[in-house]
Amino acid sequence: MSLSLGYPATSDDYRTLARARLPRFLFDFLDGGATDEQTMAVNVADWGRVRLRQRVLVNVDNIDTGTVLAGQSCRMPVVLAPVGLAGMMARRGEVQAVRAANGAGVPFVLSTVGICPLQEVQAAASEPFWFQLYMIRDRALIQSLLAEAWAAGCRTLVFTVDLPLPGMRHRDTRNGLSSGGLRSAALKASQLLARPGWVWDVALRGTPLTFGNLSEAVPGARNPDAFKAWVESQFDPTVTWADIEWLRSQWPGRLMLKGILDVEDARAAVQVGAEGIVVSNHGGRQLDGVASTASRLPAIAAAVGAQTTVLVDGGIRSGVDVFRALALGAQGVMIGRPWAWALAGAGQQGVSHMLAGWQQELRLAMTLTGVTRIADIGIAQLDSL
Amino acid sequence: MSLSLGYPATSDDYRTLARARLPRFLFDFLDGGATDEQTMAVNVADWGRVRLRQRVLVNVDNIDTGTVLAGQSCRMPVVLAPVGLAGMMARRGEVQAVRAANGAGVPFVLSTVGICPLQEVQAAASEPFWFQLYMIRDRALIQSLLAEAWAAGCRTLVFTVDLPLPGMRHRDTRNGLSSGGLRSAALKASQLLARPGWVWDVALRGTPLTFGNLSEAVPGARNPDAFKAWVESQFDPTVTWADIEWLRSQWPGRLMLKGILDVEDARAAVQVGAEGIVVSNHGGRQLDGVASTASRLPAIAAAVGAQTTVLVDGGIRSGVDVFRALALGAQGVMIGRPWAWALAGAGQQGVSHMLAGWQQELRLAMTLTGVTRIADIGIAQLDSL
Amino acid sequence: MSLSLGYPATSDDYRTLARARLPRFLFDFLDGGATDEQTMAVNVADWGRVRLRQRVLVNVDNIDTGTVLAGQSCRMPVVLAPVGLAGMMARRGEVQAVRAANGAGVPFVLSTVGICPLQEVQAAASEPFWFQLYMIRDRALIQSLLAEAWAAGCRTLVFTVDLPLPGMRHRDTRNGLSSGGLRSAALKASQLLARPGWVWDVALRGTPLTFGNLSEAVPGARNPDAFKAWVESQFDPTVTWADIEWLRSQWPGRLMLKGILDVEDARAAVQVGAEGIVVSNHGGRQLDGVASTASRLPAIAAAVGAQTTVLVDGGIRSGVDVFRALALGAQGVMIGRPWAWALAGAGQQGVSHMLAGWQQELRLAMTLTGVTRIADIGIAQLDSL
Amino acid sequence: MSLSLGYPATSDDYRTLARARLPRFLFDFLDGGATDEQTMAVNVADWGRVRLRQRVLVNVDNIDTGTVLAGQSCRMPVVLAPVGLAGMMARRGEVQAVRAANGAGVPFVLSTVGICPLQEVQAAASEPFWFQLYMIRDRALIQSLLAEAWAAGCRTLVFTVDLPLPGMRHRDTRNGLSSGGLRSAALKASQLLARPGWVWDVALRGTPLTFGNLSEAVPGARNPDAFKAWVESQFDPTVTWADIEWLRSQWPGRLMLKGILDVEDARAAVQVGAEGIVVSNHGGRQLDGVASTASRLPAIAAAVGAQTTVLVDGGIRSGVDVFRALALGAQGVMIGRPWAWALAGAGQQGVSHMLAGWQQELRLAMTLTGVTRIADIGIAQLDSL
Numbered sequence A, B, C, D: 001m002s003l004s005l006g007y008p009a010t011s012d013d014y015r016t017l018a019r020a021r022l023p024r025f026l027f028d029f030l031d032g033g034a035t036d037e038q039t040m041a042v043n044v045a046d047w048g049r050v051r052l053r054q055r056v057l058v059n060v061d062n063i064d065t066g067t068v069l070a071g072q073s074c075r076m077p078v079v080l081a082p083v084g085l086a087g088m089m090a091r092r093g094e095v096q097a098v099r100a101a102n103g104a105g106v107p108f109v110l111s112t113v114g115i116c117p118l119q120e121v122q123a124a125a126s127e128p129f130w131f132q133l134y135m136i137r138d139r140a141l142i143q144s145l146l147a148e149a150w151a152a153g154c155r156t157l158v159f160t161v162d163l164p165l166p167g168m169r170h171r172d173t174r175n176g177l178s179s180g181g182l183r184s185a186a187l188k189a190s191q192l193l194a195r196p197g198w199v200w201d202v203a204l205r206g207t208p209l210t211f212g213n214l215s216e217a218v219p220g221a222r223n224p225d226a227f228k229a230w231v232e233s234q235f236d237p238t239v240t241w242a243d244i245e246w247l248r249s250q251w252p253g254r255l256m257l258k259g260i261l262d263v264e265d266a267r268a269a270v271q272v273g274a275e276g277i278v279v280s281n282h283g284g285r286q287l288d289g290v291a292s293t294a295s296r297l298p299a300i301a302a303a304v305g306a307q308t309t310v311l312v313d314g315g316i317r318s319g320v321d322v323f324r325a326l327a328l329g330a331q332g333v334m335i336g337r338p339w340a341w342a343l344a345g346a347g348q349q350g351v352s353h354m355l356a357g358w359q360q361e362l363r364l365a366m367t368l369t370g371v372t373r374i375a376d377i378g379i380a381q382l383d384s385l
């Protein structure tokens, strides 16, 4: 599809726009997954298998897509997932995104490795946003980041547990992201030359392109590569549930554990006192070959849904998919690539437009399944296959 | 396939012709479905899973494809479904279509939002046709439309219940149908310029291109867009079974409820006194993600087939598919896009030719499964998978 | 794949060659199936689902692919199926084919509507061949054809029962085969002009291109179209098992009923005294939507395999597929398109080469499943899925 | 994907490079499989169906991918499978490969029909390598080969049992490998001319391109074709388990039987005293239509895994696939095409780089399933589907 004159309608249309605007290595970083991208693909496909149950002649005049997530009112049960380097997708990307999120009435999560620092996002935001953290080796740094987040008004901490090591993302390797030397530089340069608009708009006018929240921790770093090197040195595979207990004691706000894909781990999360979990495989970017989140959600929701908030992410691409996730037991969803594609393709306005479309689609799904409240969506709104 | 010199044989061939003749936005409006078009796709695919049971050496000399639908004799159990804006697919499209339907001995259903008004269709028709209605907010208008339809000789009312809100058809968004402004106008103009034949034949010589049945109700409207806006303002999501009871009392003829996809709703339709139902998901144009009609038909036919007429539509693309629907319990089928493609591609003659082919295909299916009467077609003519 | 310099290896390679040599309408006639070609496709695909069971370290030194079919010794259990108009695929096509069959030690079946008459084939053949007949209205003609076949040395009659009416082959319609007039003639001429080699070799030097066995019965006919018209007028949908009894009494040789796809019909065939059946759906050319022969074979073989010879055809494309059919209960297979593609693509030599390859492939399959005799192939040589 | 400037990341990327460097007939020989390549395809696809079970917050700091295979310490449970003619993929290919294997700490298996002789490989290797043998008619030659292998330091013999006859590899036929004459020579020449780099690097500077281990046995042979002819004359379909007993008595080292796909044959292998088996269908190059190795592995491992070493090969394409094989019961895997593609595409360095990537991927899989030792990987690390 050429969108030259036409209008983007779906997250996939924004993906097409993003591909046209971003330098190849950046698009691939955003778009790709681990190994053979099998999990990334089933993440999307498995939502498509969930069949909605059409009902007619139910009075559906006062449909309300609003809900409460982590104690926060939302106009729909969608959260913008933490996306590292989002600030490279568009000029000061996290600022544009948080504004779109606020406009749509949905929470925004700032990544540890976002470009814009907590304070910059806070200044732009009209609502409290959430902060995401990885376990890193330097525990003092964790404590200071938690303090900064709290000071920036964050009350919900999304703690990501599925990244003890970085995933094998072969597209990045192909683009030379992990190689040095002349050839790699030439490759990168050729990709940048092919996208002068991005270079002008983001690389030149969107500086600094550093990891905003870590710039003090990594004083010498001048570019994302240097930060990435530092971050990778900080991955901590020794983390266990005991460390979560410690974290729990450090953070006065709400704690959500992101990256749970197993019933036993979900139970442990409840045990340790997490207010919520995000059923996630990191969008298929970590261990390829694991199950789709759609296939794991029902069992996890059945096991812990009564005790904790269950969100889910991975492969959700429309308002219909949001409905499917709710029907399978989630209280809300996170979306990663969709908002980043929209941001890269059309900035804040793109994100706003996409979210408005999804809300309308969710409303339509409620209308034609005959429910008027988010809380009423459940397995009864699905057809068996 | 290029059909430049060749002959169209299937509804898909007519689709190819239609794509070549219609401006893009019109073809997409006709061809597309909601959201990711998953339901539209399974509608077609699921008929393909139904396996016919070949029998040989049965005397099949006097095969009769004729039947009675809604009290009307038909030469085959096929009905031309209501298709809004059909009059834009070819010059005075509904007139051409009703003539083809009459020639083939099958019922034609005029859409509320057809281009040709009831009187124009009546003048062209040699047989009574059916009228389709949506529930609209202005109940007085409903009453006057019912009166007009009755006056035009319609004795069967097809009341569509799966459109409390318009579906999310992303192709229309991409073509700017819901956007205003210069860019949208430029896009539309460029698509029109690419199809001068259509502009000359339909846009210039086929006027007025207004919603014929609504022109009195929407006096100021000069073009389809204005009508569409009015129609959308009239969608009524408060309708319930109680309104159907009211409708039932207003209409002296036969009432069929179109858009039933659930056994419980089918039972309610019988309860409320409907003479028939159309198992339908609106050709996948309303809520994407709902089941195919082929997959839902057997249970619904088992539940209410003895008490009411059960028709089905969605994805039926050949005489073999017609046979499959009958074998799964329907008494007849409606077809939407196929006749509109044939109309757009080759006018009245196209529709006639396509219907003749389907009848021959149905006859062949009866021949090779060893049945001679429509009423004898059932589950015994299918092979288990 | 361009085969310009390369060598054909599979029946699909010969198909590629045939497409390059035949005028489009002839290739499509040979290659196509009924309606949406679903049955044609599953015919091929379902053999691919049958998993062979590899065994090792069995002494497989004296493998013998030979068998006896209908009382005739064959070097492998493969029969060239009746293919109408085969004589248009290559110059005097049936003559070339019967020679290839004799060379490979497999039976050849001459179609009622072959180009070369019985006598011409007899003159070329070094072994008795089989004759195929349709039930036609003119029973006296049947009797005289039976007499001629007997006189030409045929001792096995293949009587085709799945053609009470011709199938809906849309490719033929697209090519104008059933249309008259200037446009159809222009289309045909353009296709002929694109294949001057075929025109010179077959159309000019391969005359007469009439239905050899019917030329006396249809005296005025000058071209295949005229014959086709006559044949279609002769289709007889009133035929029942009683007619088969009559036929049985008329034919002193072996009788095989071709076109059985149902267990009950197979039982009736035994009842009526047929020495064999061919499990067949006419290569998916008759009623689209019926099951693949691979899926129906096991039940039919279980029901009547002990009392009658069970052959199968449809979608068999390699020596491995031959093995699969035997393992599922057939005593032998017929192949249609494969030999006609090879004939069209490379003449007698093409058919010979293809058959030699299949025999080697069958031998290899026996080797690696550890059986040395055709009669030993059975379900034990398959892996459950 | 054009890799002109980019970096290869996966075995498939190396395949792309190999295709660009090798003459067509050689690439096809390496890349292809038997008949319709169905088994080759399911070999790959079926690993993709195995779902890993993601676990989080397990201490996975001291992950060790090392293991012991056939008494030899390996840094990961991967073996380079015997690949005939590997020395034609790159200059003195087996020498480059064994060096890469040693560098990665994994065993290398030299094929009977390798280009480099045992002594040349031994001279290059820093670790003992394994030797692979086919049963050939000339038993005295077997004895002398065993003696030479022992002298070259080989202590593990991989005896291949699934090659009583060569498979039907149609790509080779298409490239004229089994045809003689001018046309075949022209085809080969045209393919060589298209790859001057290979001709210079391998054909001219990599001589002699003979079967190194057989040059004394086939004294007159001057080129691979002549050797191939000799080898084919030596295939011995009379071999049975009794011959394996004889072999067992001749070979003082470890014996692994390669080409077992059936539980009964696996039991017989244990019976005859083999120290290990390789569950294999020869990469889909022998009998097409047999099951994937992934689908057969669990039953075989359950039957004999406690008594013998079970390796598996076929379709393994990443470190994730290695993990899957271990989880289904194998103690290690062999890989064939992947290392040969890497060798053809980028020589020794390519093989080293690919192996390093796989080890990292295996480590990541262990990390995110929460196991730290190879021996701990089992069915508990999989999600049911």
Ligand SMILES: Cc1cc2nc3c(=O)[nH]c(=O)nc-3n(C[C@H](O)[C@H](O)[C@H](O)COP(=O)(O)O)c2cc1C
Residues within 6 Å of the ligand: A029, A030, A031, A043, A081, A082, A083, A084, A085, A111, A112, A113, A132, A160, A258, A280, A281, A282, A283, A284, A285, A313, A314, A315, A316, A334, A335, A336, A337, A338, A340
């Ligand atoms: C480019 C990119 C960067 C991401 N960065 C982070 C991150 O910094 N922290 C995190 O917890 N998850 C991160 N994720 C994962 C997302 O939060 C989310 O789990 C995932 O994108 C959901 O799948 P989806 O993209 O299919 O919606 C990232 C995902 C992408 C695509």
Ligand SMILES: Cc1cc2nc3c(=O)[nH]c(=O)nc-3n(C[C@H](O)[C@H](O)[C@H](O)COP(=O)(O)O)c2cc1C
Residues within 6 Å of the ligand: B029, B030, B031, B043, B081, B082, B083, B084, B085, B111, B112, B113, B132, B160, B258, B280, B281, B282, B283, B284, B285, B313, B314, B315, B316, B334, B335, B336, B337, B338, B340
């Ligand atoms: C372009 C178009 C316009 C339609 N307009 C109407 C309509 O005005 N009223 C209605 O009840 N259904 C309408 N439908 C739905 C059809 O009546 C029918 O349910 C559907 O097309 C059946 O699916 P099929 O197109 O796959 O045959 C429309 C369908 C199409 C494709």
Ligand SMILES: Cc1cc2nc3c(=O)[nH]c(=O)nc-3n(C[C@H](O)[C@H](O)[C@H](O)COP(=O)(O)O)c2cc1C
Residues within 6 Å of the ligand: C029, C030, C031, C043, C081, C082, C083, C084, C085, C111, C112, C113, C132, C160, C258, C280, C281, C282, C283, C284, C285, C313, C314, C315, C316, C334, C335, C336, C337, C338
């Ligand atoms: C071009 C063509 C002509 C055929 N003509 C006849 C025929 O005259 N009589 C008959 O019994 N079957 C006829 N058949 C059917 C074949 O005998 C056979 O059943 C079928 O081709 C088997 O399927 P296959 O082509 O996939 O091998 C014909 C098939 C083809 C493709």
Ligand SMILES: Cc1cc2nc3c(=O)[nH]c(=O)nc-3n(C[C@H](O)[C@H](O)[C@H](O)COP(=O)(O)O)c2cc1C
Residues within 6 Å of the ligand: D029, D030, D031, D043, D081, D082, D083, D084, D085, D111, D112, D113, D132, D160, D258, D280, D281, D282, D283, D284, D285, D313, D314, D315, D316, D334, D335, D336, D337, D338
């Ligand atoms: C080009 C090629 C040559 C091979 N030669 C031999 C051989 O000489 N001996 C042997 O036992 N297996 C041979 N094999 C089979 C491999 O050892 C191994 O079983 C197979 O390649 C595994 O499948 P994969 O290629 O999908 O990894 C060969 C495979 C290929 C692709």
